[in-house]
Amino acid sequence: MRASVLRDGRMVYRDDLPEPVPGPGQVLVAVNSCGICGSDLHFAAHGSQVLTMTEQAGGGGGIQVDLGRDIFMGHEFSAEILEAGPDTETFAPGTFVTSLPILLSTNGFDPIVYSNSTVGGYAERMLLSAPMLLRVPNGLDPGMPR
Numbered sequence: 001m002r003a004s005v006l007r008d009g010r011m012v013y014r015d016d017l018p019e020p021v022p023g024p025g026q027v028l029v030a031v032n033s034c035g036i037c038g039s040d041l042h043f044a045a046h047g048s049q050v051l052t053m054t055e056q057a058g059g060g061g062g063i064q065v066d067l068g069r070d071i072f073m074g075h076e077f078s079a080e081i082l083e084a085g086p087d088t089e090t091f092a093p094g095t096f097v098t099s100l101p102i103l104l105s106t107n108g109f110d111p112i113v114y115s116n117s118t119v120g121g122y123a124e125r126m127l128l129s130a131p132m133l134l135r136v137p138n139g140l141d142p143g144m145p146r
Contacts (some may be wrong), residue, residue, distance in 0.1 A: 003123035005070040006044055006114075011122075014070070020119060020127045022085030025104060027128050029079035032096065034121030037076050043114055047071075050114075065114050074121025075101035075113045078136055079128070088130050096136040097128070104129040 001017040022028045043050050047067050054062030065071055081095045091097060101112035101120075110118040112126070119126045 001124050003072065003119060005122070006047075006073055007070050009044060009047070011044070012070075017119065017123065020125055022083065022088070022127055023105065024085050024087050025130050026085040027088065027090050027130055027133070028082045028085075028125060029097065029128055030082055030125050031074075031121050031123060032078045032080055034074045034078075035076035039113075040073050040075075043073070047114075063111060063114055066116050069116045072115050072118060072120045072123070073113070074123070077121030077126075079121070079126070082125070084130065090130040090133060091135060097133045098136060099128045099134060100132040102129065102132055103127055104131070 001019050002013065002015045003017055004011045005014055006012075020028055039050075047065070051063060051065060051067070056062070078096055078098050081091055081093050081097060083093060084090050099112075103110045103112055103118050112118055112120050112128075
């Protein structure tokens with residue numbers, strides 16, 4: 001699978017990622033579009049400062065990211081549901097959705113903002129949590145970021 005990742009302060013292309021597989025409560029989606037947020041630009045330019053600020057604001061529990069490794073980004077996206085994980089109730093395949101940028105798992109939750117392991121909206125496909133999904137309203141073009 002392909003994705004753009006932040007590496008050494010710039011975005012680079014990767015085409016060697018494994019296909020995501022949805023677990024219980026998760027859905028696999030095809031990313032339709034993803035906006036570039038001002039916080040993404042700020043993180044790319046000042047990642048260490050952003051991590052320090054989130055750690056201070058979170059009382060020592062900020063975002064855990066290794067700036068020396070590839071970083072997945074992209075939290076302002078629309079996507080099409082491809083399939084649901086086992087025992088997952090959600091919208092039908094083909095439904096366009098967006099989501100709160102959090103992936104729930106058996107380990108708790110992972111932010112879909114800046115991560116060394118959780119793939120975000122700058123990839124072809126990604127996992128989302130069924131309870132966090134928001135359907136794109138009828139008549140709104142899911143390919144046109146607003």
